[in-house]
Amino acid sequence: DAKTTQPNSMESNEEEPVHLPCNHSTISGTDYIHWYRQLPSQGPEYVIHGLTSNVNNRMASLAIAEDRKSSTLILHRATLRDAAVYYCILSGYNFNKFYFGSGTKLNVKP
Amino acid sequence: DAGVTQSPTHLIKTRGQQVTLRCSPKSGHDTVSWYQQALGQGPQFIFQYYEEEERQRGNFPDRFSGHQYPNYSSELNVNALLLGDSALYLCASSGTGAPDTQYFGPGTRLTVL
Numbered sequence: 001d002a003k004t005t006q007p008n009s010m011e012s013n014e015e016e017p018v019h020l021p022c023n024h025s026t027i028s029g030t031d032y033i034h035w036y037r038q039l040p041s042q043g044p045e046y047v048i049h050g051l052t053s054n055v056n057n058r059m060a061s062l063a064i065a066e067d068r069k070s071s072t073l074i075l076h077r078a079t080l081r082d083a084a085v086y087y088c089i090l091s092g093y094n095f096n097k098f099y100f101g102s103g104t105k106l107n108v109k110p
Numbered sequence: 111d112a113g114v115t116q117s118p119t120h121l122i123k124t125r126g127q128q129v130t131l132r133c134s135p136k137s138g139h140d141t142v143s144w145y146q147q148a149l150g151q152g153p154q155f156i157f158q159y160y161e162e163e164e165r166q167r168g169n170f171p172d173r174f175s176g177h178q179y180p181n182y183s184s185e186l187n188v189n190a191l192l193l194g195d196s197a198l199y200l201c202a203s204s205g206t207g208a209p210d211t212q213y214f215g216p217g218t219r220l221t222v223l
Contacts, residue, residue, distance in 0.1 A: 032210070034211065036214075041198075041217075041219075042216060042217070043114075043200050043202075043214035043215050043216050043217050044153065044200070044202075044214045045214070046211060046212075046213060046214075049211055085152075087152060091210050092210070097143065097155040097158060097166055097168065098143075098145075098153075098155060098202075098212060099155065100145075100152030100153045100154070101152055102151070102152055103152055
């Protein structure tokens with residue numbers, strides 16, 4: 001299984017941008033990069049995904065390194081509701097299982 | 111449009127018993143995956159069902175089995191429960207288009223005493 005490496009925890013101030021890094025040096029050419037987040041006692045929530053190019057949606061932006069060996073999830077203005085565990089996951093083109101690492105626990109201070 | 115639903119929300123069993131957990135996928139999805147999440151850890155893949163057959167399996171014993179029905183809903187069965195089976199069991203559904211973005215349900219919290 002393609003693995004990812006993330007910091008165990010990060011802290012941010014409310015209304016400031018947050019950059020959550022992820023290393024995936026063993027990524028293959030067809031692996032997509034997914035980001036999910038999980039609030040306590042809830043199922044993981046889809047945030048964003050990408051393949052090669054940077055991606056933006058209403059929740060966040062995903063910046064993918066040119067060699068695809070790392071990526072960064074960007075929350076443009078953190079809110080208290082963004083406090084969660086963020087998982088960076090690689091998956092194949094289709095019908096491949098997700099391998100979750102330990103994720104990054106994001107704490108947002110008011 | 112209802113998302114992924116799971117039942118029951120919570121369940122308490124004793125060692126040696128058997129349990130069945132249920133999942134209804136998001137409308138339009140035909141693939142269901144099950145995950146086990148122990149406290150403080152990331153979800154671990156159990157298996158995936160597509161067209162009523164187990165397509166992939168993670169590193170879980172045969173005590174864990176599943177089923178998918180023609181309407182794409184799915185069940186996870188665990189036999190001979192152990193204390194270590196206590197966890198949050200998550201169901202995720204996805205469609206056949208690429209990429210394989212999965213949508214998760216709220217989970218079933220299983221406690222084995």
